[in-house]
Amino acid sequence: MAHAVCSENPSPHARLNGRTLLGVLLLYGACVFCATYPALLTPATRLAGSRCDPLQGLWLMRWYKDCLLHGHSPLRCDAIQYPVGAPLGNFSPLHFQTLLYLFLSLFTANDILCYNAIWFSNLCFTGLASFVLAWYVIRNRLCACFAGLLAMLSGPVLLHAHGHLELITLGWLPLFLLGWMRWLDQPKLSRLFVALVLYFLVALSAAYFAVFALVPAAVFLIGRASRGGYRQVLPWLGSRIGGLSTFVVVAAVGSSILYFPQILSRIEGYSLARPKGEFNYYGAPPWSYCVPSYLHELGRLLPADCYAQAGSVTVECCSYLGVVTLLLLGYAAIRRARFERAGLWWSVLLVCVVLSFGAYWRIGSVRMSLPAEWLRKGLFIFQALRVPARFNLCVSVFAAVPVAAGLRDLLARFRSRGLQIALLAALTLIGVADLAVVPFQTSPIPRIPACYAMLQARKPGATILEVPQLASGICAELGSACTYWQAWHRCRTTGGYSGYDNVRFDNLIWQPSPFAWPRMGRTDFWSRPESMAVDLVSDVRFEDYAWLYLTVRHLDFLVLHHEPDLADEFLPAVERLKPLLRHACILEDGDNSVYDRALLRMPQRPTLLCTDGWRHRNPWHGSLTCVLGRVGHIAAFNPDPSQLLTLTLDAVALHRTCTVRLLADGKERARWDVAADQLHTYTSPPFPLPAGISRLVLQSDSEEQPTRPELTYEGDTSPYSLRVAHVGLCSRLSHTVGEPE
Numbered sequence: 076m077a078h079a080v081c082s083e084n085p086s087p088h089a090r091l092n093g094r095t096l097l098g099v100l101l102l103y104g105a106c107v108f109c110a111t112y113p114a115l116l117t118p119a120t121r122l123a124g125s126r127c128d129p130l131q132g133l134w135l136m137r138w139y140k141d142c143l144l145h146g147h148s149p150l151r152c153d154a155i156q157y158p159v160g161a162p163l164g165n166f167s168p169l170h171f172q173t174l175l176y177l178f179l180s181l182f183t184a185n186d187i188l189c190y191n192a193i194w195f196s197n198l199c200f201t202g203l204a205s206f207v208l209a210w211y212v213i214r215n216r217l218c219a220c221f222a223g224l225l226a227m228l229s230g231p232v233l234l235h236a237h238g239h240l241e242l243i244t245l246g247w248l249p250l251f252l253l254g255w256m257r258w259l260d261q262p263k264l265s266r267l268f269v270a271l272v273l274y275f276l277v278a279l280s281a282a283y284f285a286v287f288a289l290v291p292a293a294v295f296l297i298g299r300a301s302r303g304g305y306r307q308v309l310p311w312l313g314s315r316i317g318g319l320s321t322f323v324v325v326a327a328v329g330s331s332i333l334y335f336p337q338i339l340s341r342i343e344g345y346s347l348a349r350p351k352g353e354f355n356y357y358g359a360p361p362w363s364y365c366v367p368s369y370l371h372e373l374g375r376l377l378p379a380d381c382y383a384q385a386g387s388v389t390v391e392c393c394s395y396l397g398v399v400t401l402l403l404l405g406y407a408a409i410r411r412a413r414f415e416r417a418g419l420w421w422s423v424l425l426v427c428v429v430l431s432f433g434a435y436w437r438i439g440s441v442r443m444s445l446p447a448e449w450l451r452k453g454l455f456i457f458q459a460l461r462v463p464a465r466f467n468l469c470v471s472v473f474a475a476v477p478v479a480a481g482l483r484d485l486l487a488r489f490r491s492r493g494l495q496i497a498l499l500a501a502l503t504l505i506g507v508a509d510l511a512v513v514p515f516q517t518s519p520i521p522r523i524p525a526c527y528a529m530l531q532a533r534k535p536g537a538t539i540l541e542v543p544q545l546a547s548g549i550c551a552e553l554g555s556a557c558t559y560w561q562a563w564h565r566c567r568t569t570g571g572y573s574g575y576d577n578v579r580f581d582n583l584i585w586q587p588s589p590f591a592w593p594r595m596g597r598t599d600f601w602s603r604p605e606s607m608a609v610d611l612v613s614d615v616r617f618e619d620y621a622w623l624y625l626t627v628r629h630l631d632f633l634v635l636h637h638e639p640d641l642a643d644e645f646l647p648a649v650e651r652l653k654p655l656l657r658h659a660c661i662l663e664d665g666d667n668s669v670y671d672r673a674l675l676r677m678p679q680r681p682t683l684l685c686t687d688g689w690r691h692r693n694p695w696h697g698s699l700t701c702v703l704g705r706v707g708h709i710a711a712f713n714p715d716p717s718q719l720l721t722l723t724l725d726a727v728a729l730h731r732t733c734t735v736r737l738l739a740d741g742k743e744r745a746r747w748d749v750a751a752d753q754l755h756t757y758t759s760p761p762f763p764l765p766a767g768i769s770r771l772v773l774q775s776d777s778e779e780q781p782t783r784p785e786l787t788y789e790g791d792t793s794p795y796s797l798r799v800a801h802v803g804l805c806s807r808l809s810h811t812v813g814e815p816e
Contacts, residue, residue: 091210096203099220103202103227107195110228110511111236117517118191124237126518130555131572132240133186135166136176137562143177150336155561155571156547157538158628159580164340165547165573167241170333171279172197187520190240198236200246202227205472208249209479212415218486221503222479228510229471230395234368237390237516242468244280248288249472251277255292256416259299262315267322274326278333285330286456287469290430291423298419337459345579350461351434354451358433359464360385363394365401370512373398394431394467399506400478407481414480423473431466521556521641526667527564530632533661540630541570542652543592543645546585548576553642569630582690584628586610586701589621590652592645601651610692611685611701611802617655619678619712626672627684627710627768633659635668677712681720683771683804684710695798698725698754702795705778709771711764711804718806719761722771725801727754729779733796738772739764749775754800761807773797 108115114123122129134155142149153160172193179189206223213219226232235242251273258266278285296319300308312319331338366381367374368389374380382389396404406412414420426446434448447463482502486495530537545554550572557570569584571577585591587610594600600607604617612620625633633656636642637649649668659674688707692699703726713720722737722744728751737745737759745759775796 089214091207095216099206100199100203103199103224106224106228106507107198110233110507111515112513114515114517115195119185119188121517121519122187123191123194124516124518126520127550127552127555128238129190129240130520130559131574132169133190134559134562135169136173139173140177140180150339154565154567155558156577156580157567157569159577159583161571161573161577162340162343162345163336165345165575165577167574168282168334169241171244171276172240194236194240197244198227201232201243201472204246204249205475208253209475211253212476213479213483215479215483217499218479218483221482221499222475225397225400225478225506226472226475228507229397230368230393230510231467231471233510233512234390234393241281242283242465245468245472247273247276247280248284248469251288252291256295258318259295262318267318271322271325275329278330282334283460283465286460287466290426291473294423294426295419298422345577353461354463355434357388357391357462357464359392359394359431359467360387361432363392364396367395368393371395373509391462392464394470396471396474397506397510399502399509400474403478403481404474406485407477410484412480412484420476424470424477427466427469427473431464431470433463521638523560523563524667526634526662526669527560527566529662530669531564531566534631537566537631538629539566539568540590540625540633541568542590542633542635543595543648544569544585544588544590545592546576547571547573547580553636556641583687586692587624587685589617589624596648604655611799612683613801613803615682616680618676619680619682622675622678623682623684623710623712627686631672633670633672635670638666678714680714681804681806682712683802685802686710690795698800700798700800703773703797703799704795705775707773709773711769711771713764713766713769716763716766720764720804720806721761722759723803724757724799725754726757726797726799727751728797729781729795734776735797736774738774739769749797
């Protein structure tokens with residue numbers, strides 16, 4: 076009876092029965108309940124975790140469902156980020172999560188309940204799959220069950236559970252590696268098919284995991300090929316080359332189909348490569364595997380938040396595996412605990428740990444490049460990764476194997492069955508208490524404002540400007556709430572948080588907006604509403620510019636948000652804006668103020684708006700500038716057709732002098748040779764325009780490639796002709812004043 080707890084049937088033909096899996100699943104469910112208390116006490120009324128990314132995810136899942144029911148293409152939604160529209164490729168795909176949502180929504184219309192059910196089941200599935208993998212290698216149910224529990228509750232998993240639904244869907248990853256191992260051992264067609272199916276399930280779970288899965292697969296392939304010595308490598312590979320080729324081709328084609336929206340988004344120019352700057356930033360410090368976050372009980376005992384002091388984002392960079400996990404890993408390594416393919420498992424763990432460190436370490440003035448950066452430079456699929464620190468999720472689940480082996484070896488040192496059970500129970504309690512994130516954050520879904528129904532009744536198909544106006548990639552609760560509300564009110568709205576920047580929308584709609592946050596949040600922005608600077612335009616009346624902006628973009632109504640607990644940070648700016656639009660107000664309650672564009676006064680002075688062709692804005696030599704392609708369009712309003720107008724441009728060419736023509740109604744009104752040395756002011760001769768809105772065009776004779784990426788989030792390398800700091804329109808007898816913003 077000495078080894079009653081740690082002994083197990085070592086036969087390779089042993090199977091896990093349904094009762095065992097059900098028992099493990101129930102245990103894991105109870106542990107998730109305790110470790111995330113009180114998240115599961117309100118499954119139908121509050122979201123588990125934050126509400127920023129979950130609200131976006133719920134909108135996306137509802138969008139999939141709506142397209143499925145009505146036969147629409149999901150590749151693009153024109154109802155959010157209006158009038159540009161949001162490409163599906165700018166969102167996290169959420170394929171597997173949507174399948175679960177579609178099933179659950181057959182039984183309940185409560186989105187909160189659906190989300191929490193998906194959240195809870197994915198956490199438990201992560202633990203269950205880690206248990207199956209550990210059992211397959213160790214052949215001990217109790218030790219594997221304990222290891223799966225620690226994987227499920229590890230720091231990276233529970234921290235991402237606060238909002239990243241796709242990143243806690245880890246269960247298919249260990250199961251794929253299990254299927255891959257079995258095919259490498261016996262290259263049968265049936266096993267290859269199983270490995271391919273499991274890989275596609277991994278890819279359906281999260282785009283990150285489609286890349287991550289290739290790392291342990293490559294380690295096992297190399298390890299198995301070299302196990303018999305270098306003379307056996309070629310014969311071993313030769314017997315599997317057909318299957319390997321099939322796997323690579325089918326996986327590549329299948330992944331291209333799964334991620335076609337992302338590929339299409341790149342082709343259409345909505346998004347660019349993942350920024351190298353973020354890849355450099357999001358690396359997990361080596362000490363993060365041993366240091367708990369401020370959300371863990373032990374982390375609260377530390378004198379300071381180590382992650383904040385190190386400039387690391389806790390949710391992304393905290394890799395804390397727990398005291399018990401670290402002790403068992405250390406014990407297994409020191410004792411050299413024996414288990415099948417131990418060297419390969421330790422190699423997989425080490426490779427994933429090193430990759431999670433990110434692009435480089437800086438030691439003093441020395442920059443030491445790391446393997447993650449090598450892979451990003453050498454393999455194009457790694458260029459799609461934004462956060463290399465997320466390899467710590469792989470570490471969490473793959474650590475289950477050596478942890479189970481270490482625990483089995485440790486229990487075997489005790490001859491008393493009672494001591495073995497007591498030790499296992501104590502380690503379980505310590506592990507759960509250490510890794511628990513209590514109290515776990517919960518969040519309500521903000522109720523949809525009543526004003527949307529009123530606007531739909533007032534004008535069916537109304538177009539709405541959400542104010543404060545947020546950039547497409549800004550993760551803010553108000554932006555996510557506006558995104559989710561659209562699934563219910565069905566109006567076309569400028570709102571829409573897509574996770575990844577919609578550069579077309581930001582350049583065309585957000586950058587030139589007088590309601591753009593954080594421009595709107597600056598106190599000095601409102602100091603002179605009769606002569607203010609907006610984007611590249613100075614000395615403009617606020618209402619003149621707002622009317623032209625709303626009219627050109629066909630926006631019918633402006634919804635000003637001041638909901639408590641949702642728009643609190645925007646309230647000072649909102650209060651400064653209200654008096655300027657009071658005469659156009661059609662509704663005001665405790666949550667929103669609504670304004671009708673038709674009630675705004677038409678511009679009293681010549682006013683212009685930069686429209687198509689004006690791209691990213693960034694500082695250059697102390698001025699806010701905008702790069703302009705070969706052609707830039709301007710909407711100009713002239714209140715008096717009898718007056719002559721002049722257009723003023725502060726610009727510099729990229730590499731060499733270029734000729735720029737100003738066209739109005741197809742006629743050339745000015746021609747300038749713009750120098751490439753520094754910003755110069757260019758003024759057109761006076762020219763007439765009819766009353767109302769006219770279209771002006773700035774046309775350059777060339778555009779060139781920048782020598783280095785522009786300082787943008789994406790690192791833009793596309794060609795352009797000019798860098799413009801200011802553009803103005805005035806009557807012949809007046810003049811522009813003030814400096815550009």
